[in-house]
Amino acid sequence: MEDNSGLSSRGRFLMIETLFTQALGLVAPWQVEEVIFKPESGRIDFQVRFGAAIHACPACGAAAQPLHDRLARSWRHLDFFQYEANLHAEVPRVACAACGKVTQIAVPWAREGSRFTLLFEALTLMLAPTMSVLAAGRLLRVRSRRLWRVINHHVGQARAQESHAGVRAIGVDETASKRGQTYISVFYDLDKQRLLFATPGRDKATLGTFASDLAEHGGEPTAITHVSMDMSGSFQAGAAEHFPDAEVCFDRFHVVALSSTALDEVRRAEVKSEPQLKGTRWGLHKKPADWTVKQTETMHW
Template sequence: MGVELEALFTNALGLQAPWVVENVKLNTTDRRIDFEIGCQGAGLACPACGAAAQPIHDRLLRSWRHLDFFQFETWLHCEVPRIACSDCGKTTQMLVPWARPGSGFTAAFEAFALALCRDLPVSQAAALLRCSDKQLWRRIEFYVEQARAQERFTDVRTVGIDETSVRRGQNYITVVHDLDAKRLLFATEGR
């Protein structure tokens, strides 16, 4: 494929220097597009301390699921550089601008998946996205934990605690509500 195509997809993915699309592999049989992204730079800033012009120690291949292009399942692949810093002495992997560390999904894919999960059962959202519901549950748990960590309950004055049966038998949940704001503060299985 021509240089123009890689430049077009570099712009479509919103990549900025030093990141560029180096190769595009289109598989019409499997309805899949694979983008190989490269980091073009010899001396990069240390992700740990910010020291400029540090040498690349090595590169580790990583892959992320992205939003579909043209109804084709899309994957980003990149040999992500690890920087050997002479200032702080650490060897640290660079952060990629399109995904959070360890995610396996791009930020755009995660955002779309979470928006779907707000309005659909997780199993239906997973079927639409062609991924497992377990992968979506992991993302939901990650962002719920982050949101819960930012919660402040200093303005709560009146709480209500209730135990209710989930279904017939001895399966109960306990819920704690802020009665003034009419919102759920906490829920857990059991009494």
């Protein structure tokens, strides 16, 4: 039977299969075999079929090996409009006569072991720097711990390719985590302004952990010429032990903060004998060019 478009039901179905095969970026012998749309459940499911009877062995590369069996697998994909999309496929395993192994074929839309498509993982990595993983999980309707596995995998791969051979000046600082319950020490390449490493803790041992990681990525602890830090005794001891040839520099923020604190203490002590010092706190912290007329007169006095 044909409708007003002149296409049979089978023809319309084949056109839908072709459309979604192209939309998913599939190439032969992979193709969409069935589309199941469930608007009441807010999802759309694609059944993908491998349409060949032979394939090269994934283990040794021997060509034209017979398929051994097929294993059912599913992956979460990017939403189609407002509907959650999922891919399903019976993934073949190849029985290789050359190497004697039975090996599963790699699907082109997902990495091995993942239950997300590569495009879904790419979206996760785009969201991670802009919001918490918990918020990203709510947006994507996925438990945050599953997203953490995706992030850890790709960050690990990226870090494995990082070279720290040219690092010469580093900065170290700590930041609070879990509402101040724990601390994380972070290490920066001050020349290229990039994060090199982060590790729990804020003691002497954290610099040793970083020194080991630096060496693992082609860096040389003895080649570090400058270490910028706050005035933490633990950091100073760690720098002396693990970066013996480096000059320790106290970062400007902490030096200025300490000098400002000392200045306030002296002002509060002397205002008792010099009442005119009252109200000069902010003027003392300003550059002379930013003083008001009254502040200028007071400072000259």
